[in-house]
Amino acid sequence: METKNKFKLFLPAIAEESNNNIAVVSADIRSEVTYLAxxxxxxKKVxxxxxxxxxxxxxxxxxxxVNRFVSDFSLSNIxxxxxxxxGPVIGGKSVPLRLPWKLDAEEIKRDTNVEKxxxxxxxxxxxxxxxxxDESHFLTIHQSEDFTPGNIAVLAPGAGLGxxxxxxxxxxxxPFATEGGHCEFSPRTTEEVEFYHFLQKIYxxxxxxxxxxTSGLFNIYRFLRDVKQQKQPxxxxxxxxxxxxxxxxxxxxxxNKDRICNMTIDTFLVYLAREANSLVLKLKATGGLFLTGEIPVMLQRYLKNDLFYKNFIVSDKMEVLLQDIPIYLVKDEKTIINGAALYAAFS
Structure with missing residues (x-):
């Protein structure tokens, strides 16, 4: 796998001298903690x-x-x-469901005295x-024998599904955003129909x-416990x-402490493979599938076994396409905050 050159991003302002040696404050906002840098x-780098x-x-x-961060580090000339x-960003505004406040670029400009x-x-x-x-940040789950450059899919289960x-x-x-995690779940097997009805009563x-x-992982667990009668240790x-x-x-x-733990993780991996399959097919992502987010990183040992890949390539007519998709796990926990900085600096 190539290093940084593999990702030749469209950054039209990267060569502009006015964007060299400038200070950029970047934030990765989450429901519990926010990371600022x-x-x-x-x-041409951040x-x-x-x-x-x-x-x-x-x-x-x-x-x-942000003003606290600037004060804490005595920053100037941002x-x-x-x-x-x-959450979705529309017209420079966002109202994420998991945050205690809305976001408006114009209000942030006014309150921080930062123009952009x-x-x-x-x-x-x-x-x-x-x-x-670079290459050290990626773990290869499946290496394609017949790689074709093309679109890339990014799937990130964590507090939500990105x-x-x-x-x-x-x-x-x-790069572009989607809200595909909010598309409706569709069961395939009889047991999945049972799981669907279990979730339908809740949601x-x-x-x-x-x-x-993370809540989905618990949903799988409590379905196995409450409906399938697996014992909770x-x-x-x-x-x-x-x-x-x-x-x-x-x-x-x-x-390998308890049966219900193994069943929960195996079931989660099957569903992860199913949604990864759907995302790759919708995007025709011959350039690869990249798994990121806190749960895949915690499950990296499981992702290397056959269960995920065998379920990923299951299709009515597209197995030939799917088997040639390279799959990687992103181990870098700072891709969001780094990427936001890169976007602001040069796009």
Whole structure:
């Protein structure tokens, strides 16, 4: 696999001298914590200089948080602010469901006295962030024997289900956001129909995010426990009560501690393969599938076995296409904040 040159992103302002040696503050906003960082542009790259983490709910607005970051590090001459948000961005505004406040680029400009503010969907930012990574940040899940350059699919199960893509224009890759995680889940087998009805009683409309996320992982688990009558071990009850379910159930499977842990992870991997299959086919992503987000990183040992790949290539007519799709796990936890900075600096 090639290094950074593999991701020749469409960054039309990267050669402009006015974008060299400028300060960019980038943010990756999440429901519990927000990551903020200062980057300086140099030689067509963004270089990290300072970074900090803040509790999201402790601030009345994003602007207040940025101003705190600037004050904490005694920063000055900020040229641009990049804001990666967990939701759709329309017309420079966003109202993410998991955040305590709305975001408006014009308000942030006014409240921070920074002239250029860019809001970007977090998974679109993650797609840009691939251009900031090198080979060491990727784990190969499947290497294609007949690779064809083309569109790239990005799938990220975490607190929610993020999906984005990079369009191959024949010369450059152009990242764009989707809200595909909110498309409706469709069962295939009799047991999946049971699972669907279980979720329908809870949510009404059942989306893929209800299956492929931290809450989705718990939904799979409690379906196996409550409907399929799998026993919940005492040690896991304590972990659930302590709010440590995701890490505990994954560790339980890795250590082969209890049947229900293994069943939960195996089921999650099958669903992950199913949605990855659908995303790749819709995008005709011959350039590859990139899995990112906290859950795939925790499951990297499982992704290397046959269960994920065998379910990924299942199709009525498209197995020939799917078997030639390269698949990678993104291990870099800073793709979102790095990508947002890159987008603001040069796009």
């Amino acid at each position: 200062l980057y300086i542009t140099e030689n 270089n990290l200089k300072n970074e900090s983490t803040y509790v999201t709910k402790d601030f009345a607005s994003f602007s207040e948080m 040229s641009k602010i990049a804001v990666a948000v967990p 503010v860019y809001l970007i969907n977090d998974l679109e930012a993650s797609a840009y962030g691939l251009g900031n990574d 999906e984005s893509a990079l369009f191959w224009d024949g010369n450059c890759l152009r 009404g409309i059942v989306t893929w995010e209800s299956v492929l996320s 005492d040690w896991l009850t304590k972990e659930i009560d302590a709010g440590n379910f995701t890490q505990a159930v994954i560790n339980g499977a890795l250590e």
